[in-house]
Amino acid sequence: MNHNTPNAPLSPLPHTGEARFREAMAHAGPGAMITGLAALSLHRFASAPPPVMIDRVDVLVPRTRRLRSTGHVRVVRTAEPPQPVELDALPVAPVPRALSDAVAALSDPGVVRRLLTEAVSGGHCEPAAVVRELNRARLLTRPHVVDAVDALLAEGRSIAEDRLYAMVREFALPDPLWNVDLRLPGGPHLGGVDAYWPDQSVAVELDTRAPRQDDDALWSEYTRKREHLERLGITVVHITPRKLREAMDQQATVVRTALMAASDRQPAAYVVVLPR
Template sequence: MNQNTPITPRPLPLTADRLRAALLHTRDSEAMITGLAALALHRFSSAPALPALDRIDVLVPRTRRPRSTGGVRVVRAQDMPEPLDLSGIPVAPVARALADAVSGLTDAGMVRRLLTEAVRGGHCEPGMVVRELNRARLLDRPHVVDAVDSLLAEGRSIAEERLYQMVREFALPDPLWNVDLRLPGGPHLGGLDAYWPDQAVALELDTRAPRQDDDALWSEYTRKREHLERLGITVVHVTPRKLREAMDQQATVVRTALMAAKDRQPAAYVVVLPR
């Protein structure tokens, strides 16, 4: 061969064919694409393009015994999620695909970018991501914990923006935003995302992440709510997912609580402080 003749690289298999070949490798009808390949199919801009991936991750039930090869990594699951059909390819949901991708990543920057895009791009809520990371026992890795902290901050910021949007677009009365309540000369009652003092209606965003201490944190939420309601304050509990998927319904819940105030006994006097 002439020394000056350019060497033509061997082309990668067509994307769809490569994905189907990875699924066929497992010989399992329940197999689905997961990890970075799945995120690429979910159109994550921060995930490598499919042709750039050295291997394809395939999720199979734990009881199956297919082996990984150079181009296919077999990931086993105790509980298989419901796959999504993307262009005829069974693909793991975003939260599960993220956990499987993160399990093989040591690049803290990429982990953070993937988790942030999941929330900012509206693919899923932070709690769903953290639940899968916890299930995969990845929350003991420092670079994952740092990324989760950023994810939760991003998720709360987006949820707060949607809350402001709900009040504005559905013409609800303006509340006092981000306040602390106290009894006069008494104990701290807790922080609230919004409070309508004339109607004694409080709103709290539930942005908890399902981690190891979730039960204790939920007990704290419950105690605060029960204490406020004993004082005659109505507490509306809203999740980021409800704000994203059914904002009109949440606005109706708040409006109903505000309108019902005139039929309730007057609430105890509380001191409202900025948080």
């Protein structure tokens, strides 16, 4: 559950935590924002320490600022500051950037894994946004971070699949065949899809890629599969986890339109459908 929705007002910070955060912002001055574990605490991460337990406050400032770390304030510089969010009347880095800055200073694999997984399971952000920030900070060379990212992506795919099931159910779409592989009879493997309506030759594929170094190659593979299926007359609907989360009704309309348009298209090539 995301505790930062408008329907769930945040309770006031404990006085000592609030005082420490406000002192840090007074030291950092205009244009700064709280980041790292302190920011995750303000975002109400259960796996981050509560504000009263935060000893060091990371503040993110533009690289051009002349500012030194001092006492319980650590200065983190950036060439491209993100747009802060306001929590408890404090400017706070968005979750992906706060996570990246927190992970940069952490060496405990368990803590890193819990923070990254909660970002997705708690509804704070999408996996791709987290991995993009970790990649930007060159943290994907650390084995314990890579292991945590694998868990994060698995969690993100699982949540996206649950939302896809919910979309079909809640918007009364015909039941598809779930998680299947498509092959030509006696021919090559065409690839796996998350949902397939054989009578209409419509497939849905969840795009749960994360922006890593091999992203171009992976995207080329996605594109080749989609183009091959569409040459065979199969309509492929590409859906991202973010679209499912933010606009499920629109995605349901796209799928329904593709199903209804099937009768106007040339019949698709026959394909063999196998469990994935």
